[in-house]
Amino acid sequence: MEQTKQKLRTENIGAGLLYFYIHFVTEVLCFFMLESFIGDSVTLYLVVFAYDMLAFVPQGLLGYFADRHRAFPLAIVGLALMSAALAVYRLWTAAAALPVSLVLLCIGNCCTHINGAEVTLRASKGKLSHSAIFVSGGSFGVISGKLLAAAEFPWWILPLLAASAVPFAVLAQYYIPKNSSDTLCACDGFSYRNKKIGGAAVILLAAAVVAVRGYIGYGIPTAWNKTTIQTVFLYVAMGIGKALGGIVTDCIGIRRTATLSSLLALPFLLCGNQLMGISLIGVLLFSMTMPITLALIVSAIPKEPGLAFGLTTLGLFIGTAPIFFFKFASFEAGCIIIGALTLLCTAALYVICEKGREKQ
Amino acid sequence: MTWFVLSEPTRLLSAAAVGLLVIGAVFLLLFAVLAVLTASALKREKKDAAE
Numbered sequence: 558m559e560q561t562k563q564k565l566r567t568e569n570i571g572a573g574l575l576y577f578y579i580h581f582v583t584e585v586l587c588f589f590m591l592e593s594f595i596g597d598s599v600t601l602y603l604v605v606f607a608y609d610m611l612a613f614v615p616q617g618l619l620g621y622f623a624d625r626h627r628a629f630p631l632a633i634v635g636l637a638l639m640s641a642a643l644a645v646y647r648l649w650t651a652a653a654a655l656p657v658s659l660v661l662l663c664i665g666n667c668c669t670h671i672n673g674a675e676v677t678l679r680a681s682k683g684k685l686s687h688s689a690i691f692v693s694g695g696s697f698g699v700i701s702g703k704l705l706a707a708a709e710f711p712w713w714i715l716p717l718l719a720a721s722a723v724p725f726a727v728l729a730q731y732y733i734p735k736n737s738s739d740t741l742c743a744c745d746g747f748s749y750r751n752k753k754i755g756g757a758a759v760i761l762l763a764a765a766v767v768a769v770r771g772y773i774g775y776g777i778p779t780a781w782n783k784t785t786i787q788t789v790f791l792y793v794a795m796g797i798g799k800a801l802g803g804i805v806t807d808c809i810g811i812r813r814t815a816t817l818s819s820l821l822a823l824p825f826l827l828c829g830n831q832l833m834g835i836s837l838i839g840v841l842l843f844s845m846t847m848p849i850t851l852a853l854i855v856s857a858i859p860k861e862p863g864l865a866f867g868l869t870t871l872g873l874f875i876g877t878a879p880i881f882f883f884k885f886a887s888f889e890a891g892c893i894i895i896g897a898l899t900l901l902c903t904a905a906l907y908v909i910c911e912k913g914r915e916k917q
Numbered sequence: 918m919t920w921f922v923l924s925e926p927t928r929l930l931s932a933a934a935v936g937l938l939v940i941g942a943v944f945l946l947l948f949a950v951l952a953v954l955t956a957s958a959l960k961r962e963k964k965d966a967a968e
Contacts, residue, residue: 858955
C-alpha cells in the first residue's frame, strides 16, 4: 500500500492538471466551431477532413519548433488563434471566412496541444500520469463543445472561456525545467521502450498502433448509444481511460498495462453492442493505450518530446482518414476486424515495451 | 452562349475530388518533412548514445 502511494506521489502533477483544463477549453472551442459550420454536404465533408489533417499533421513541425524554443508561449498563442477563428467566422461575411477560420482554428489547436505535451512530458521526470491527465481533458472538451453548439450557445462567450485558460497556461510554463544549458535537454527518465528494438522500429510500430486504434475507435459497435446522456457517458469513459492509462503505467509498468488493457478491452467491446455498461468498460480499457504509445515514441527520441507528440497525431490522422472512405460492412465484419487488429496491436506493444517492472 | 453545364452529381464529385487532391498534396508534403525531421532526430540520438 505504502509502495503504491509512493508510486502515485508524483512531482509537478500540477502541470498535468493545468493542461487538463487548457486541453478541455481547446476542444470545446474546436468542436463548438466544427458543429457550427454551415454548408452543403460536400463542403462539410471536406471541412471535417481538412480539420483532421490540419489539426493533426502539422503538430510534428510545431513540436520540432517548440523543442527548440521552450520559452515561447505557444498555448497562449493557440488560445488567441482559436478565439480569432471564431470571431472571423461569425463576423466576416466573405466567402473566405470559412477556410480562413478553419486554418486559424487548426493552427491554434496544434499550438495548445504541442505546448501541453512539451510541458507535461518535460515536467514529469519520466512519469506518465502528467501527460495522460493532460490528454484526457480533450474527451471532456469534445462532448462539451458539441453539446454547446447543439444548444446554440452564444458564440461570444467562447473567447471568454479561452481567456480563462490563459492564467493556466502562464502558470504551466513555470513547470518547464530551465536549469539545463542544453537547448534540447532530454525528457529525463523516459525509458519505456525495449532497448533491443531500434528507435525507428519503435516509432513506426507505435505510430501504427495509434493509427489502428484511431481506425477501430470509430468502428466500435455501440448500438446502445442513442441519447445525448449516453454519448456523454461514452466520452467520459474515454477521458477516464486515457488518464488511467498513465496512472496505471506508473504503478504496474508499461508492458503489463499495454497488454492487459488491450486484451481485456476486446471482449467488453465486442459483447457491449447492446449493453452500455459492458461497452463503457471496454472503451475505458481501450483508451488506456493512448498515453502508452506517446511514452514509447518519446523514449525513442527523448530530446524531442514535441516532435514525438506530433508523430502520434500523425498516426491518428493516418488511422482516421480511411473512415471518410470505408466503413465496416456489417457488425460481424467489424467484430472480426477489430479482434484481429487488436491482437496485432497487443503483440506489437508487447514487443516494443520495456520488459522491466514499474518505473520508480 | 453556354452549350453545356455540369450536372449536380458531377459538380459535387469534382468539388470533392479537387478538395481531396489539395488535402492529399498538403499531407504528403508535411509527411515528407516530418519523416526527414524524425530521421535526423534518431540519428542525433544514436550519435549521442555512442558518445
